[in-house]
Amino acid sequence: MPSHKPTPKAPKTVPLDLSTRWFLNDPPTFPYPSLHTQSSYMISTYYSWKRTGTLWPPFGEDCTLIAAVQWEADMSVTKIRVRWSSKNVDRTVVGEQKYISPLSRNEELRNDEGVTILGDKALRLASTWYAPHILSFCRDRLGSTVGDGECWTLAALAIDAARPAARREGHEPPMRTLGRVHGQCLLEWDAGSGVPVHGILETAGVRAGDILELQDAEFVNASIEVHTAVVAGVDGSTCMNVLEQNGSVPKVVTEGRYDLREMEKGCVRIYRPVWESCIVRLGQVVDLKKVCERW
Incomplete structure (x- = not known):
């Protein structure tokens, strides 16, 4: 990691x-x-x-x-x-x-009054519009280096790649990544909060194509200060398969897996890319x- x-x-x-x-x-x-x-x-x-x-x-x-x-x-x-x-x-x-x-x-x-928080139906629609392009961009680059090789770069460029693809399909393009905010925040969970981890991914509606952010995370076998990854799928109630860069292999796009049951400390945030006309308070933009x- x-x-x-x-x-x-x-x-x-x-x-x-x-x-x-x-x-x-x-x-x-x-x-x-x-x-x-x-x-x-x-x-x-x-x-x-x-x-x-x-x-x-x-x-x-x-x-x-x-x-x-x-x-x-x-x-x-x-x-x-x-x-x-x-x-x-x-x-x-x-x-x-x-x-x-x-x-x-x-x-x-x-x-x-311009703040928009998308509901479940709109969030599912955003996933339908953008997730296939985000995932395709990452999978097509497995084993290679994207941009400067940093973890954040893969997610940011994948969202950028989804913009012209969305326009071609007649959809409003997704908002670009701002810092480590990638759209509307679906989930913010702190391992030390006392909130049970079981079922939180399902409750938040996390799906493939969402963006994972880890901050000051202590797992059973690894420490992660800051890391960005693209969710490739949810496996069970606490596990995510991901497409990531600079993870298990430095500066290279690989597949990975994070089990939140093994996270002893730190914060998890998961974002859903949404259309650029939104002002996203949950994502704090x-x-x-x-x-x-x-x-």
Whole structure:
């Protein structure tokens, strides 16, 4: 089984670097350079800005920029607001930021009516549309190396391959992988939670073509810090056969098997690829445009 470096933590605060005046560019330079140096990967970013003309001398513009970043490590969001007057930027510029934790995000997005959580019927339809193409992509590459050979790359490129195939069949394409989120989250189970493992795969409706994520997992005979695999089938109430890269053979696509009864510690998440027009709260993918609509 694979062993990888742990996912970096998301920052609680970020440097605003107002002295570099990145916000004065037209359009603003966002994300600005120092955000790229943070330890966690940015899975998505967005900004909006407006200018309002002043009616008294010296005539100029009052400007406001609101921006947001979502971090891969824990799917938290950093929200930034910068305000200034065009007539005297250095004396008027003010920067603020908010850290939106995953636990508080429901409150932050309480007015977001665009969130869609697919029901069982729609989830089965999504599986019918996309799973055959995802599985075909992986099986056709057994014994070979896909992309950079990392586990995540196989799943991400398999979903990418399903996009044109879905269009040819007249379906909306699946959303692309964002960080380690691959659609709607069907199951999140922690081995230390006390929730019995027996039957959880059936209850969650896990099917071939879904995407498995393991985090800080301790199995009876192996340790896995972070790993991504494509579910090839459910075998019994606790076992999954998978198609994976960088698993039992480094940098190569192989078949594998995970029995959750043998998992003593760590977290399991299983995602169902869904159409790209969905905003998936269970998968914790946030529409940052809506986040930036108000401070």
